[in-house]
Amino acid sequence: DTAVSQTPKYLVTQMGNDKSIKCEQNLGHDTMYWYKQDSKKFLKIMFSYNNKELIINETVPNRFSPKSPDKAHLNLHINSLELGDSAVYFCASSLLAGDTDTQYFGPGTRLTVL
Amino acid sequence: AQSVTQPDIHITVSEGASLELRCNYSYGATPYLFWYVQSPGQGLQLLLKYFSGDTLVQGIKGFEAEFKRSQSSFNLRKPSVHWSDAAEYFCAVGAVTNKLIFGAGTRLAVHP
Numbered sequence: 705d706t707a708v709s710q711t712p713k714y715l716v717t718q719m720g721n722d723k724s725i726k727c728e729q730n731l732g733h734d735t736m737y738w739y740k741q742d743s744k745k746f747l748k749i750m751f752s753y754n755n756k757e758l759i760i761n762e763t764v765p766n767r768f769s770p771k772s773p774d775k776a777h778l779n780l781h782i783n784s785l786e787l788g789d790s791a792v793y794f795c796a797s798s799l800l801a802g803d804t805d806t807q808y809f810g811p812g813t814r815l816t817v818l
Numbered sequence: 819a820q821s822v823t824q825p826d827i828h829i830t831v832s833e834g835a836s837l838e839l840r841c842n843y844s845y846g847a848t849p850y851l852f853w854y855v856q857s858p859g860q861g862l863q864l865l866l867k868y869f870s871g872d873t874l875v876q877g878i879k880g881f882e883a884e885f886k887r888s889q890s891s892f893n894l895r896k897p898s899v900h901w902s903d904a905a906e907y908f909c910a911v912g913a914v915t916n917k918l919i920f921g922a923g924t925r926l927a928v929h930p
Contacts, residue, residue: 708861744922745906745925747862747908747920749921752917760917806852809863813862
């Protein structure tokens with residue numbers, strides 16, 4: 705059983721399009737996250753939700769909108785895609801939102817914007 | 819500001835040799851420290867973590883790390899590297915609200 709899953713695994717699209725990435729966790733965790741890994745492998749948090757409420761919102765363009773329909777799902781919608789959005793996006797989850805809680809990562813979604 | 823530095827971008831070792839990957843952090847409070855490994859095309863897997871107590875922590879796959887507050891370091895070690903250890907290794911510090919702040923990563927190559 706996959707603990708944290710993401711779909712799609714690969715996403716290739718044109719500039720200006722709108723796309724969504726889905727994330728689901730079956731660990732029973734309360735907190736979910738989105739991270740962006742750029743071409744230099746640098747990982748940076750984007751958003752975090754705890755019990756469907758937004759608790760971390762880093763300085764991310766408002767073209768990025770997370771949606772959490774329930775505790776087990778955190779989707780990422782991106783409007784008006786730009787070349788610089790090309791990256792690998794990782795979803796993660798943790799039991800709670802404390803700073804000692806281990807985060808479990810999904811396999812990533814490689815987004816390529818042409 | 820909170821930050822994590824991994825000074826070595828790329829390290830190559832021979833199979834069977836010992837390994838040490840360096841990690842330095844900057845954090846005002848008691849740090850919660852993690853090492854993750856990313857195999858090619860895969861997500862991140864937790865190797866080990868330090869919250870408090872014994873400064874030498876054991877992890878999976880034979881890895882260990884030592885927390886040294888005086889040096890602001892949390893170096894990862896393995897006494898004998900296997901070819902399957904070739905991967906990208908990330909050190910991270912857990913900040914308030916469980917935001918992980920990652921280092922830039924160290925790519926490990928293993929020669930047969």
